[in-house]
Amino acid sequence: MIHSAVATSTTTPYRVTLTDPSGHIWYVDEPTEKGGQDSAPNPMQLLLSALGACTTVTLQMYADHKGIKIEHVQVDLALNPDGDPESGSNNIVRKITLKGDFNDEQYKRLLKVAESCPVHKLLTSNISIQTDLSFA
Numbered sequence: 292m293i294h295s296a297v298a299t300s301t302t303t304p305y306r307v308t309l310t311d312p313s314g315h316i317w318y319v320d321e322p323t324e325k326g327g328q329d330s331a332p333n334p335m336q337l338l339l340s341a342l343g344a345c346t347t348v349t350l351q352m353y354a355d356h357k358g359i360k361i362e363h364v365q366v367d368l369a370l371n372p373d374g375d376p377e378s379g380s381n382n383i384v385r386k387i388t389l390k391g392d393f394n395d396e397q398y399k400r401l402l403k404v405a406e407s408c409p410v411h412k413l414l415t416s417n418i419s420i421q422t423d424l425s426f427a
Contacts (some may be wrong), residue, residue, distance in 0.1 A: 303328055339368040339383070345410035346387065353404045354391070361391035383414070 298319075299308045305327035319334050321327030332340065343366040343392045354361040365388040373382055387405055389398075405411070 302332075303427065306330060335370055339370060342366075342383065342385065342408075342410045342414065343368050345408040346385065346405050349408035350387070350389070350401060350405055353401070354393075355396075359393050359401075360398050361389055361393070363387070363390040 295312060297310050299310070301308055303320075305321040305325065309317050309319060319332035319337055320331040321333055322329045327333075328335045337419060346366045350364050353359070353363065367386040367388070369384045371382055385405075387402075389401065393401070
């Protein structure tokens with residue numbers, strides 16, 4: 292499956308409209324201290340939210356498939372709490388809190404499942420970005 296999205300600038304400084312082929316619309320903005328309006332998550336928050344959402348959905352799907360009762364999943368994420376982006380060292384801390392009825396073996400398996408969510412796999416892989424610039 293090919294995933295796609297389009298990012299389009301707006302008349303509001305640093306606010307970006309994002310769309311996909313299904314017609315979904317969402318936004319990104321920068322905080323006011325960077326000249327934005329702080330009307331939406333910034334790009335890094337959007338990246339973290341993608342990892343959090345994928346982790347949550349992957350855990351829920353696995354639990355449903357295996358008959359494991361999970362009442363609630365919460366994924367807290369932080370970027371670079373101890374990393375150094377200037378040197379190219381980045382660190383995402385992901386804390387997963389589960390509420391439900393499961394044993395130690397299932398708990399260990401759920402951790403492995405969390406690490407196999409597609410966004411986690413993408414972020415930990417060797418990513419290549421091909422860029423083409425054109426003028427309208």
